[in-house]
Amino acid sequence: MIFAGWLPAEAKDCFNPGERWNDTSGKHINAHGGCVLFEGGTYYWFGEDRNGFVSNGISCYSSVDLYNWTRIGIVFEASQAKDATTGKCTLERPKVIYNDMTGKWVMYIHWENGDGYGEAKVCVAISDKVEGPYVVSDVFRPNGHDSRDQTIFKDTDGKAYHFGSTDMNTNMNVALLSDDYLTTENNPVTETKILNGLKYEAPAIVKRGDTYFGIFSGCTGWAPNPGHSATTLDILGYWEPLRNFAIDNGNMTTYRSQSTYILKVAGYDNAYIYMGDRWDSSDVGGKSEYVWLPLSLRSGAPTVKWYDSWNMDVFVNSDRFVRIAAPVDGAVVRILDKYSDRWMSSKGNGFFIDDDNDDTNVEFRLESTSNPYVWHFIENKSGKYLESMFGALILSEGNGKPTQDWRLELEEDGCYAIQCVNDNKVLSVSGDLQLASTPLFMIKKGAAESQHFGLYFDADKYDYECADMFSAGYRADNLDKMRKQADFEASAGIEETLGGYGVKIVCTNPEGITINSETDTQMTMSVIEVSSGRRIFSDNVVIVSGKTSVAFPGMLTVGVYIVSLDNDTSHIISKIIIY
Numbered sequence: 001m002i003f004a005g006w007l008p009a010e011a012k013d014c015f016n017p018g019e020r021w022n023d024t025s026g027k028h029i030n031a032h033g034g035c036v037l038f039e040g041g042t043y044y045w046f047g048e049d050r051n052g053f054v055s056n057g058i059s060c061y062s063s064v065d066l067y068n069w070t071r072i073g074i075v076f077e078a079s080q081a082k083d084a085t086t087g088k089c090t091l092e093r094p095k096v097i098y099n100d101m102t103g104k105w106v107m108y109i110h111w112e113n114g115d116g117y118g119e120a121k122v123c124v125a126i127s128d129k130v131e132g133p134y135v136v137s138d139v140f141r142p143n144g145h146d147s148r149d150q151t152i153f154k155d156t157d158g159k160a161y162h163f164g165s166t167d168m169n170t171n172m173n174v175a176l177l178s179d180d181y182l183t184t185e186n187n188p189v190t191e192t193k194i195l196n197g198l199k200y201e202a203p204a205i206v207k208r209g210d211t212y213f214g215i216f217s218g219c220t221g222w223a224p225n226p227g228h229s230a231t232t233l234d235i236l237g238y239w240e241p242l243r244n245f246a247i248d249n250g251n252m253t254t255y256r257s258q259s260t261y262i263l264k265v266a267g268y269d270n271a272y273i274y275m276g277d278r279w280d281s282s283d284v285g286g287k288s289e290y291v292w293l294p295l296s297l298r299s300g301a302p303t304v305k306w307y308d309s310w311n312m313d314v315f316v317n318s319d320r321f322v323r324i325a326a327p328v329d330g331a332v333v334r335i336l337d338k339y340s341d342r343w344m345s346s347k348g349n350g351f352f353i354d355d356d357n358d359d360t361n362v363e364f365r366l367e368s369t370s371n372p373y374v375w376h377f378i379e380n381k382s383g384k385y386l387e388s389m390f391g392a393l394i395l396s397e398g399n400g401k402p403t404q405d406w407r408l409e410l411e412e413d414g415c416y417a418i419q420c421v422n423d424n425k426v427l428s429v430s431g432d433l434q435l436a437s438t439p440l441f442m443i444k445k446g447a448a449e450s451q452h453f454g455l456y457f458d459a460d461k462y463d464y465e466c467a468d469m470f471s472a473g474y475r476a477d478n479l480d481k482m483r484k485q486a487d488f489e490a491s492a493g494i495e496e497t498l499g500g501y502g503v504k505i506v507c508t509n510p511e512g513i514t515i516n517s518e519t520d521t522q523m524t525m526s527v528i529e530v531s532s533g534r535r536i537f538s539d540n541v542v543i544v545s546g547k548t549s550v551a552f553p554g555m556l557t558v559g560v561y562i563v564s565l566d567n568d569t570s571h572i573i574s575k576i577i578i579y
């Protein structure tokens with residue numbers, strides 16, 4: 001790292017999440033609920049400057065290395081946005097973007113009148129220079145909606161969107177900003193409510209390729225709670241909820257923090273920092289601290305691991321492992337668990353998930369079989385085959401048995417369910433955990449969430465075709481491949497095990513499904529359209545032992561649907577594709 005500016009004698013060279021963080025003059029940094037921009041080789045950190053609970057305005061600090069911050073001062077004075085009646089205002093969660101058309105820097109702030117949180121408005125302020133001063137432009141409710149925790153996101157096409165917790169924090173409203181970014185567009189087509197009913201706060205948005213990711217908190221005042229995440233290809237469309245992005249011990253409180261921003265680090269293709277606040281409600285301005293941690297998108301889900309202390313070195317290998325476009329005979333791959341961003345690993349006895357570690361992460365050479373969807377995984381050093389024996393994973397000499405045959409069932413995001421052909425069980429992370437050293441084992445498909453794995457290669461050593469995993473085309477191609485796989489397996493008479501509770505959906509078409517059950521039972525069947533989240537159909541179905549055909553009330557149109565079958569003892573979810 002080259003230091004372009006002046007640094008104090010005791011310059012910091014690492015992040016210590018949650019510990020007291022002083023500026024270069026030795027004073028506690030007072031920039032909460034903030035955001036960081038990179039402009040002209042300098043980072044600018046904007047945040048709430050508070051005295052206890054009282055808002056002084058929005059502060060700004062600058063840095064060249066992200067560790068050492070010099071205070072510029074208050075760049076937007078609270079006095080500019082005082083409520084006429086109360087003579088006060090509360091300013092929270094400032095976010096700044098640049099408008100290419102007007103040449104102005106535009107700041108959106110959650111605005112209250114200083115007496116509680118009942119106004120639920122935004123304050124917009126603008127400046128000709130990134131470092132201010134900013135002057136008030138307007139105070140309003142975006143398209144008339146109550147708006148509390150908020151952020152703004154500038155898209156790659158120059159359009160910008162406001163995200164605000166609305167309907168008393170029940171839903172998240174996404175609204176397109178006007179071309180000058182000074183207001184929302186007063187047009188219902190350009191806004192949407194997402195993640196409805198989930199009561200998310202603290203939104204922060206990032207885009208990679210065509211894919212948007214959002215991270216959020218729950219809604220518990222100043223007290224921390226578990227993190228949440230979601231993804232979409234259509235910013236004003238359906239957002240698919242993912243899991244808690246915090247994956248290590250402490251994740252039930254997001255490491256005692258609440259999200260505020262995702263910072264893309266300059267100089268790397270894929271380095272991101274989670275910015276969170278560790279609030280202290282006894283003195284919001286003076287005692288609240290900052291939790292900054294590396295955020296990874298590599299697995300297709302945002303993940304944030306805990307570090308007591310870390311520096312930019314964690315990003316050095318951020319592009320070393322690349323998802324392979326498709327399994328290829330002879331390719332050497334590592335297996336990445338989607339929700340922990342950790343690798344299938346071994347110390348010679350049993351398998352577990354682990355951080356990036358060349359000593360433990362296992363490399364497998366792929367060997368094709370006569371079935372294009374069934375592969376052998378040969379451990380690259382020993383030449384031994386991965387085998388599933390009564391639910392345990394071992395390495396053994398090649399023996400031609402189905403215990404060493406692995407069906408790769410492609411999923412829309414390019415991950416696989418890795419299924420042993422012998423017993424149909426799938427590779428799973430024990431207890432649905434994400435911690436390093438959690439064992440891997442084989443259980444029924446659908447019985448846990450952590451059954452999604454990506455195949456990656458070491459780009460320092462190999463030159464296979466990469467998956468363009470954040471592109472819209474990648475997902476469309478995967479859907480096409482999933483249909484082909486389903487067709488192939490249906491024509492080969494292979495039944496897919498779904499849920500594994502004695503009920504199987506064995507074929508799909510737009511008119512209905514055939515359910516294969518070992519017993520007579522009654523279940524509630526729901527069909528949900530994935531793109532809209534809309535429940536198309538929900539009814540009780542009587543299932544008799546053997547095969548039962550259940551007709552949908554109308555033909556399903558082309559698309560992807562979730563079929564769920566529930567009764568007191570079973571909950572089975574499956575995806576069907578109509579094409």
Ligand code: DGJ
Pocket residue numbers: 033092093149201202220221222258
């Ligand atoms: C949670 C929000 O995320 C914070 O910004 C702040 O508004 C507190 N609530 C107030 O209780």
